[in-house]
Amino acid sequence: MWPVSARWDPALRHTYRPAARATVIPPQGAPFVARLLSWSVTADRTSNTRRTLHATLAPETRRGLDGVTVQGAYLQLDVGIDYGDGSSELIPQGLFRLDSEDTERPGGGIAVQGYGREKVVADDRFLTPRTERNSSALDLIEVLLLESVTDAVVVRRTTRDAVVPYTTWERERWEAIDGTDASLARAVGVEVWADGRGRFVISAVPTLADPPVWTVDAGRGGVLVSARASTSTDGVYNVVVATGDASDGTVPVGPIIVQDQTPTSPTRASGPFGRRVRHYSSPLLATPDQATTAAHSLLANSLGLARGLAFTAVPNPALEPGDVVRVAVPDGPPELHIIDKIQLSSNGAMSCDTRSTKADDEGA
DSSP, rough: OOOOOHHHHHHTTTTTEEEEEEEEEESOOOEEEEOOEEEEEETTTTTOOOOEEEEEOOOTTSSSSSSSTTTTTTEEEEEEEOSSSEEEEEEEEEEEEEEEEEOOTTTEEEEEEEEEEEHHHHHOOOOOEEESSSBBHHHHHHHHHHHOOOOOOOEEEEEEBBOOOOOOEOSOOOHHHHSTTTTTOOOTTTTEOOOOTTTTTEOOOOOOOOOOEEEEEEEOOOOOEEEEEEHHHHTTOOOEEEEEOOOSSOOOOEEEEEOOOOTTOOOTTSSSOOOOEEEEEEEOOHHHHHHHHHHHHHHHHHHGEEEEEEEESOOOTTTTTTTTTEEEETTSSOOOEEEEEEEETTOOOOOEEESSOOSOOTTT
């Protein structure tokens, strides 16, 4: 969750005036603030590009290389609260590269679509196959990011790291960084994403052991509008078998087997749910410890998919996918959930998709 002042949460729980600001950063000339007619942002930690923007700017907004253009312009969107006393608190929602522009003439607004900076890195594919060895995985992630976005800030929120064994990636830069079994992030149990200011963050995979950052509750002073619970076994596995495929000819690592063994877990491997096995192989797994760490991270990302909760609530632009929230519905005990997806817009309530790794979080 983005840091906020002590005024933030009380204001959300009472009537407040929303505020938003769009700053266009053109390829030529100085940045400028554009008048917003409407906007929506989707932030999804299950997507390679976490943030997507749709916005409509006022007709008078400057166009061209010193304004709105798909030839290298960006838009910084900040959203928050107008406190009504001349002060406001705005939270960054994303630094978006503008990839499409559509103008209704005469007199119509400028509809733009933009993507977070992961897309910039993904589009910068390797010109030739890339081979690395004996470097720090986190250092190499940072190098690959800065090669594509030279002015980027990289924030490390984890010390989890490993030495990279002999590995070759053929073409896709982002797949070397995160999102596939051959990625550096998956091998060391981290995730890489661009935050609301466009900084690249390297963080541990979120779990329910993380402290909750917000309470989503109903009733007087509450923020919950509606909630819908679901249970599915799609994409769920409770056993991970990790191996290093030793592409450099050394002795392969593994198999390392990690499984859900929590006695109270509804998906425990020894219970009625049965065993559902996921095999993971990567040349980046050079030691048993690396394989164990990667397997635990994959398991943490899967178990909660069995229990999901979709809710709408008063918009809280400070939330980030991966945050843990406590959800208190009127007819049940409080539950802890990890947010996977957030949808915010200028038109109404916030919607979130979440998951939990517990069958019953009563007393959480």
